[in-house]
Amino acid sequence: MNNAAHTSAVVPAPARPAPDRPAPDHSALRQAALAHLARFGTTRHGLEQVLLRRVARWQRQAIAAGAEPDQTDAATRQLGPVIAAVVAEMVAAGAVDDSAFARSRVRRLARSGRSGRAIAAHLAARGVEAQVSAEALAGGADDDFATPPGIGVAPLSAGERDLCAALVLTRKRRLGPFSPVAEGADHAPDHAQDYDTAHDADTAAPAALARGRALGVLARAGFGRDTAERALDMDAEEAQEWLERLKSAP
Template sequence: MTGRRQPRKITPRSLENAATAYLQRFAASAESLRRVLMRRVQRSAAVHGTDQDQGAALVSALIERYGAAGLIDDRAFAEGRAVSLHRRGQPQRRIRHHLAERGVAAADIEAALAALDEADPPDGVRADTRAAFNLARRRRLGPFRPEAERAAKRDRDLAALARAGYPYALARRLIDAETPEAFLHAEDT
């Protein structure tokens, strides 16, 4: 039976290599990178008896250096992730929660959500309305469902939008719209 490989002893070079490898694979906030590196420090301390405080200082210095060099930019991370989640049909409330879980500062979250509202298409549709529309289109809910199935699946469609975090009034307006265009034009009035 084979076990897990023993973690390496933490050195400034090993932490930098780990951080670089992580950032090459994933978009990350400063806090999410800190969490990844601190797990390495803790494993090293448990196996090799290295000093966790010294490891934490190395991690903090590395993150500060990467931030100054522009390798980590929480605002850009927040804006990119917000656009991605919005495109997938996530409401702003869920986007805010997702970014907060990743350790993004509240000011950066608000800036990212404001950028979403500013980036709305010229038709004047709000970001959450557009996201609900995208989710309904992707999952074939409401006006995107064949007419013969709509009445029978109405409650199920409303529940899907509620689970996604949309308010009932918005979900009902979308599910009860005759056509997708009717829903979008109802938003204008």
């Protein structure tokens, strides 16, 4: 017998069975929740979404490995109460706290120049209940637009925080007290006040146009007209005081 001919025949290997991919159980989902919370702050709704995505990923992998879609659908439905139980455990342990999340996010977003309206929309998108969001946005004082006290002595009211956030945005966009014109005015020579009436008339229209554009920027960001006008009319020194207070406020 020709050994070469004999060995040339290749016997196909038997097909490997689809790997077993059991659905994530309570322990697996709890570990997934802890791993996420170790890296990110979130809400009850946010954690539920994380675990639902974990289950959806298992389902896609199981189907790709040969599982029947009807079976994975049934398993996924059975995991709904398990997810709810894991989330409840995280809340009971203090690892998930919607109120603390909302307060933290309000401070962070205001310091980035987001208006109260924009922050409320952000919290709603993350599943924070309206009452919890409103309490976080309410601030710690009742007097809107007070004169800035010593830095860091009191929480900001909702109106004060919105004013500070508007100032953050004006600084980013170089508007109002942070515009090149305003900054240059601090160093203008004394004879600048002797400019004639014709020069003032020539510059009035561009100034009005620039103000209108600045108001538009603040309006599109969600700031009210009163807040926007106060921010734009403020001098640089007072604006900086408010920004320092925002930085130090609890």
